[in-house]
Amino acid sequence: MPYLEEIELKPIGFVKTKAIGKKVRDKSNVSEIILQRNLAEALEGIEDFSHLFVMFWMHEISKEERRTMKVHPRGRRDMPLQGVYATRTPHRQNPIGLTVVELLGVQGNIVTVRGLDAFNGTPVLDIKPFDDWDLTEDVKVPRWWMSLEKERSEKHKTQ
Amino acid sequence: MPYLEEIELKPIGFVKTKAIGKKVRDKSNVSEIILQRNLAEALEGIEDFSHLFVMFWMHEISKEERRTMKVHPRGRRDMPLQGVYATRTPHRQNPIGLTVVELLGVQGNIVTVRGLDAFNGTPVLDIKPFDDWDLTEDVKVPRWWMSLEKERSEKHKTQ
Numbered sequence: 337m338p339y340l341e342e343i344e345l346k347p348i349g350f351v352k353t354k355a356i357g358k359k360v361r362d363k364s365n366v367s368e369i370i371l372q373r374n375l376a377e378a379l380e381g382i383e384d385f386s387h388l389f390v391m392f393w394m395h396e397i398s399k400e401e402r403r404t405m406k407v408h409p410r411g412r413r414d415m416p417l418q419g420v421y422a423t424r425t426p427h428r429q430n431p432i433g434l435t436v437v438e439l440l441g442v443q444g445n446i447v448t449v450r451g452l453d454a455f456n457g458t459p460v461l462d463i464k465p466f467d468d469w470d471l472t473e474d475v476k477v478p479r480w481w482m483s484l485e486k487e488r489s490e491k492h493k494t495q
Numbered sequence: 496m497p498y499l500e501e502i503e504l505k506p507i508g509f510v511k512t513k514a515i516g517k518k519v520r521d522k523s524n525v526s527e528i529i530l531q532r533n534l535a536e537a538l539e540g541i542e543d544f545s546h547l548f549v550m551f552w553m554h555e556i557s558k559e560e561r562r563t564m565k566v567h568p569r570g571r572r573d574m575p576l577q578g579v580y581a582t583r584t585p586h587r588q589n590p591i592g593l594t595v596v597e598l599l600g601v602q603g604n605i606v607t608v609r610g611l612d613a614f615n616g617t618p619v620l621d622i623k624p625f626d627d628w629d630l631t632e633d634v635k636v637p638r639w640w641m642s643l644e645k646e647r648s649e650k651h652k653t654q
Contacts, residue, residue: 343503343505343506343552343554343618344502344503345502345503345589345591346502346588346589347502348589375564375580377564377565377578378578378579378587378588379578379581380565380576380577381575381577381578381581381582381637382578382580382581384581384635384636384637384638385581385636385637386635386636387635389593391591391593393502395502405534405536406536406539416540417539419536419537419538419539419540419541420537421534421538421541421621421622421623421624422539422540422541422543422624424623424624424626428537428621429507429537429621430550430620432504432550432620432621434593434623436629436631461502461591462580462587462589463580464593465581466631467634467636469595470595471631472546472595472625474545475545475546475625475626475627475630476545476546477543477545477624477626477627478540478544481626485627
């Protein structure tokens with residue numbers, strides 16, 4: 337390893353949402369990202385993008401959870417054990433969350449977005465515009481992913 | 496700010512590539528991600544995905560560069576100044592790179608990918624599978640983005 341120093345990050349702001357528990361994962365959930373006041377000018381022009389990547393620090397993950405090697409996808413014991421890097425589990429060496437959100441508006445240092453699955457008070461590390469380079473064709477996913485997704489969409493239909 | 500502690504990350508591995516300078520940004524560039532040996536088991540199942548997100552630490556960015564508020568997109572002075580969060584510049588508070596790559600293969604602790612625009616020796620922070628939830632419709636980008644993209648594709652055509 338040519339470089340094994342520790343890396344220090346500082347939150348650029350935090351998430352403000354009324355959603356609690358599982359409701360955070362609802363795609364229609366609207367949240368505010370409250371940036372540090374001095375970073376407001378670093379948002380200039382962001383409103384011309386429709387979608388953003390939000391990177392956030394999942395601060396509730398313990399040191400022990402960060403040593404997890406394998407998980408059952410979404411905690412489902414009927415799904416095959418997978419390496420953490422084959423899933424989006426928060427239990428990973430560096431628990432950085434990543435979500436594509438819809439940008440609803442910007443006012444000063446406050447960015448309003450739809451679809452951010454982060455809890456109230458979560459520190460935000462970075463915001464990046466989503467652009468055509470991030471669109472990918474012929475995306476393939478494993479069988480377990482499709483089976484969970486099918487189940488989810490059927491559940492939605494019957495609600 | 497409810498939480499302003501510093502956050503410490505450790506690289507999970509590093510990038511190995513023969514590409515240097517601008518060639519790193521060539522979408523056909525093949526790189527290896529060499530993970531720490533003990534993390535090999537955390538890759539199990541990743542080969543069932545076609546695409547990954549790679550998060551990496553842009554370690555060559557200085558403390559001063561991390562205080563940048565505005566930039567000309569891709570260094571082009573003929574493009575309007577934008578806030579850093581409206582661009583993908585490495586000059587940002589937390590210089591974490593994010594790229595969607597194509598997964599070519601996995602062998603032990605080595606992940607071979609196509610399209611990773613990170614220099615040789617770059618520390619890797621996280622790898623996440625790209626799935627259908629990350630696909631987004633009706634993506635809108637600013638006029639400056641489209642004009643740079645048009646230029647780029649015309650340049651490619653004439654090469």
